[in-house]
Amino acid sequence: MPDRFERQRLEVLRTLDILDRPAEAEFDAIVEATRRMFGWKIVLVSLVDADRQWFMARQGLCETQTDRDIAFCSHAVAANDLLIVRDTTLDPRFAHNPLVLGPPFVRAYMGMPVRAAKRPGEPKLPLGTLCVIDDSPRDPTSDQIATLRQMAKLVETLFELRVATQEAVTAALERQEALIGVDRMQRQLQQAERMANIGSWRLDLRGDAVEWSDQTYTIHGLTPADGEALATALDFYPAHDRAKLETALAHCIATGEAYDLELEFVTARGEQRRVRAMGEAEYAACGERVAIVGVIQDVTERYRLEQSLLETAQTDELTQIASRRGLNRHLDAAIECARRDGTPLAVALLDLDRFKDVNDRFGHARGDEVLRVVAGRLRSATYLEDCFVARLGGDEFVLMLRGDDARDNLIAVLRRLLGDLRYGIGEGEDRITVSATIGVCGLDHRHATRSTLLEAADQALYRAKRIKRGTAAIADRAEMIAVPDAPAPLRLAAGAR
Structure with a gap:
C-alpha cells in the first residue's frame, strides 16, 4: 500500500473522529440486520487504524480490536475491493493466522470496504470493512454478495452524513463570529446549510430579538416574510418535546450550558419531521452572556433509516x-x-x-x-x-x-x-x-x-x-x-x- 495513500486514508479516519467512541445505534442496527440476513456467526464494522483494527459495531464477538498484522480486513482495505475467503485453511495467506488456529476459529470471511472522504466531493478512501465471518467454510451466493455491498453502502451513507454534518455545523456556528457581512462567505454558508439541511439562529438576550438563516425558515416551512418570533418557533414542537426544548433553552440562558437534543417537529405545512436542535451561549469581551446561538438540522431521513433498521432487528x-x-x-x-x-x-x-x-x-x-x-x-x-x-x-x-x-x-x-x-x-x-x-x-x-x-x-x-x-x-x-x-x-x- 503506497505511503501517500495510507497517510491520506488515516487522515480521513482521524477527521471522522469515530475511533474508540461509544456504540452508535445506527451502526449496531446495520450489523444486527446483516447477521440476521446472512446467518453467519460474526458481523463487524471494522475500522483499520495504523497498527490495529477497531470494531465500531460488532455481533458475535467480544473483543473490541485486534492487531492489524493479523486482520483479514486489512487485506480488503489494501485491495480496496471485496474480499471473499471461502475456506481459510486452504488459503496460504490465512491458513496459519492465529484467528484461524484459535478463537474465534475463522473458516470463512467476506469483507466489503467502507469508504469515506475528508470533505464532501473529495475522493473516497477505504477506512475499514463491513464483514461477515463464520467458523465453517462458506460459499456465498451472488445475492449474498450483492446484499453485503448494499449494507456497506448504508455504512458509507452514515459516514457521509457525519462528514457533511461536521462541515455544516462548524461553518454555521463560525458564521456568528466573523465575516457575516461578506457575500462570498454568506453564499458558501448558505450552500453548506442547504447541503446538510441545517439552519442557524441567534437569540439576542438583551432585546429578545431572534435572527434566522434562510435554511432555518426552510426547515420550518416558512419564508423570511413570515417573521421569526421565539414563541412561534417553539409552537412547531409537540407539547412533550416543546417542554424539553424550553427547559434546555432556559437552562442555557441561565447558566451558559450548551444543549443538544433530537425532537419531534411539525412544519407550517403540517409535515411530521425529526430535528436536531443545538444551542450554546455567546459571550461579549467582558464575559457577559449576550446571546444564545445554535443550529437546527432536519435529520428525518437518517432517523427513519435508523428506525427501519431497528424495526428489522x-x-x-x-x-x-x-x-x-x-x-x-x-x-x-x-x-x-x-x-x-x-x-x-x-x-x-x-x-x-x-x-x-x-x-x-x-x-x-x-x-x-x-x-x-x-x-x-x-x-x-x-x-x-x-x-x-x-x-x-x-x-x-x-x-x-x-x-x-x-x-x-x-x-x-x-x-x-x-x-x-x-x-x-x-x-x-x-x-x-x-x-x-x-x-x-x-x-x-x-x-x-x-x-x-x-x-x-x-x-x-x-x-x-x-x-x-x-x-x-x-x-x-x-x-x-x-x-x-x-x-x-x-x-x-x-x-x-
Whole structure:
C-alpha cells in the first residue's frame, strides 16, 4: 500500500473522529440486520487504524480490536475491493493466522470496504470493512454478495452524513463570529446549510430579538416574510418535546450550558419531521452572556433509516411479530406511560400445549406453521382493543394488554383467547389438539417493572399448567379461567399449508 495513500486514508479516519467512541445505534442496527440476513456467526464494522483494527459495531464477538498484522480486513482495505475467503485453511495467506488456529476459529470471511472522504466531493478512501465471518467454510451466493455491498453502502451513507454534518455545523456556528457581512462567505454558508439541511439562529438576550438563516425558515416551512418570533418557533414542537426544548433553552440562558437534543417537529405545512436542535451561549469581551446561538438540522431521513433498521432487528423472522427485544422496548415505554396517566396495563404469557408433539410427529416445518398460525390469530384478534403481540422464543408468546382489556374485560378476553387458540392438526390417530395455557399479571405497586411483571405472569402460567393445560391463571388470584363447553378444535389438515 503506497505511503501517500495510507497517510491520506488515516487522515480521513482521524477527521471522522469515530475511533474508540461509544456504540452508535445506527451502526449496531446495520450489523444486527446483516447477521440476521446472512446467518453467519460474526458481523463487524471494522475500522483499520495504523497498527490495529477497531470494531465500531460488532455481533458475535467480544473483543473490541485486534492487531492489524493479523486482520483479514486489512487485506480488503489494501485491495480496496471485496474480499471473499471461502475456506481459510486452504488459503496460504490465512491458513496459519492465529484467528484461524484459535478463537474465534475463522473458516470463512467476506469483507466489503467502507469508504469515506475528508470533505464532501473529495475522493473516497477505504477506512475499514463491513464483514461477515463464520467458523465453517462458506460459499456465498451472488445475492449474498450483492446484499453485503448494499449494507456497506448504508455504512458509507452514515459516514457521509457525519462528514457533511461536521462541515455544516462548524461553518454555521463560525458564521456568528466573523465575516457575516461578506457575500462570498454568506453564499458558501448558505450552500453548506442547504447541503446538510441545517439552519442557524441567534437569540439576542438583551432585546429578545431572534435572527434566522434562510435554511432555518426552510426547515420550518416558512419564508423570511413570515417573521421569526421565539414563541412561534417553539409552537412547531409537540407539547412533550416543546417542554424539553424550553427547559434546555432556559437552562442555557441561565447558566451558559450548551444543549443538544433530537425532537419531534411539525412544519407550517403540517409535515411530521425529526430535528436536531443545538444551542450554546455567546459571550461579549467582558464575559457577559449576550446571546444564545445554535443550529437546527432536519435529520428525518437518517432517523427513519435508523428506525427501519431497528424495526428489522426487533422483529421475529419466522412470525413477523415483535421479538423479545421489541417487546422489552415497547413494554418499558408502556409501563412509563401507565405510571404517568394511570392506564391499566397487563402482560399475558402464552405457552403452546403439545407443540413438541407436533414437531416430533409432523416435523419442524409443520411446527413453524403452527407458530405462524398462532401469531396471525393473536395479531388479527379484533376484540383486543389496544394490545401488542410478541414472540419470546420457542413456543412462547406474550400479549401486552392496555385499558379495559387489562382489567375490566380481562377474564372475557382470556376465555376468548383460549378458544381461538385451540385447533387440531392431522387426522385419525395422528391428530394432535394444540391449545394454549396462559399466565397473566397486571401492573401494580408489587409488579411495577418489566422483570417483575414477566416473572409473576410466568409463575401464573406454570400454575395453570400444573392444574390443567389449556386454561389461564392470573397472578395473585386463585380462580382458573377455562373455555366453557369448549368446542371441537379447528382442524389443520396434515398436508395443509
